[in-house]
Amino acid sequence: MSRAPSQWFAGLDKNFINKAADDNAGRPGALLAILQAVQNRNPQKYLPREAIAAVAERTGVPLSQVYGVATFYALFNLHPQGRNTICVCRGTACHTRGSKDLLDKLRLHLGLVGGEDDEDEAIATTTPDGAITLRTVACFGQCALAPVVEVNHAIFGHMNERTLERELATLERPAASRREPTP
Amino acid sequence: MSATTSPGTPPRVRLATMWLDGCSGCHMSLLDIDEALVAVAPRIEMVYGPLVDAQEFPENVDVTLIEGAVSNHDDLEHVRTARARSRLLVALGDCAVTSNVPSMRNRWPVKNLLETIYVAGTDTGRLVPTEGVPPLLKKSVPLHDIVKIDLHVPGCPPAAPVILFTLTALLDGHMPDFTDPCVVSKVRFG
């Protein structure tokens, strides 16, 4: 979880959280809707610690419980997300068609190779320049197209190293020129 | 328990013990059955182990009690030999059953572990020993990860009465039941 104070949250109009809480008051799963609204508002698409604390305070739900919910669902991020998202399917069909290799190559290509603990498959990691977040998913439900990689929410089937590199090349440059890299 | 060596009694059970990655506490506990040793001794022939002189693990062993986890390449070889030459293999004590204290190093890669102890952790030498010591396995594991084990006797160490209960049952030709009321309170797992 990102420990650095969030500048975005410092500048956020706190009425936004009040409004999200009021909009969802009394509805089952209100906490999910509030957290989602807050995360979507953040251009880096994540929930800083301060935001979780503020939601807990406003809703009266204990801190640890809000944190539990935020960490349970893969939908919520506790770290800043990249400007682009690549999601590699690690389902059985994709695995047998070589998705582990694709993932390893991608990690290498993006410089996301961890230390000695890199055997565990983290759900999401982001490049230090904030350009790309690499995720894995248990199954897209597109097994006939295995191996499947999702790039910025578009599904690409029958991927291999070459086609994946081509997709990467198309998104890295325009994405970088569109927005300033995050500090 | 009564045992005699008069003619007509069954031949002595060929018993071996083995000490792998453990503290020898299980062997101590075996000796702690005290005067019961006198009753057990005539029914067994100790053919191998730290308590006797034999240099080679013999063939045709009836029961082998193994103390300790499998932590290095020598352990690996020993446990395989014991399996091949014994009718019944018993994991004696928590290190053999769960890998216990030896497993506490499993959370670190062997290289980091050895460097922490032999290089960073000392002022003299500063060299990881490689000669005369068997290389460590990546992880210290229970016996049943390597070979088939016929009986697990847990405890750190197994209490002497539990060991006696086990030996008596095996000598009488059946497996011990540790949920038996006379030992259940003395059995500890983990």
Next chain:
Amino acid sequence: MSQKISVRIDGQLCTAEAGQTIYQVAQAAGRHIPALCHMEGLSSAGSCRLCLVQVEGLGRLLPACTTPARDGMAVTTQSETLAHNRRMALELLFSERNHICAVCVSNGHCELQALACELGVTSVRFPYNYPRLPVDASHPRFVLDHNRCVLCTRCVRVCDEIEGAHVWDIAGRGIASMLVCELDRPWGEAESCTGCGKCVQVCPTGALVEKGRAVEEMTKRRGPVLHLAERKEARP
């Protein structure tokens, strides 16, 4: 006025009140069902799967602590199938984290260990996981050792339901689940913790313990928590 129902537990006909769980009915009838996450006085979580029972006419096993008894139900609490499943659940708990009883302050006073002996578990058939987990000793009086946590959530429930502080919860999911203090903060820095120690006293293993205890020295006192739970129950 609560409605009376009839339930058969291991063949014995029992009268119970509607709304009671199978576990409660069995206990009242003097039938012992092994359990780990369940604790008298707290709500039920149904997470440890040790109290699984067979209900006649149902193909799957049900946790006794969360399943309400129904009129005419026939329940089996002891059988070879149940023993097999309970042992497996227990072995999975042992294989998941680093339960090294020989060096544990709760050795000999641990419910996980006691259950292994009771159910005749003498080895774990699954490969051990050996995860690298932290120990939080930041609290002046208590220690949280994640290596020995079985995620039973008794601490979460006692802190929420009896103390009313809700310091603890479970973060993450599946094999990555962890007990967390507030916003994943060191326990010693928790703002909501009253330091009452109820979580320590209800923890079935050596995961939550008092500082300064040596191996085998940590015994737990459940009495005060049970007493508080009774008084809470009695309040109008």
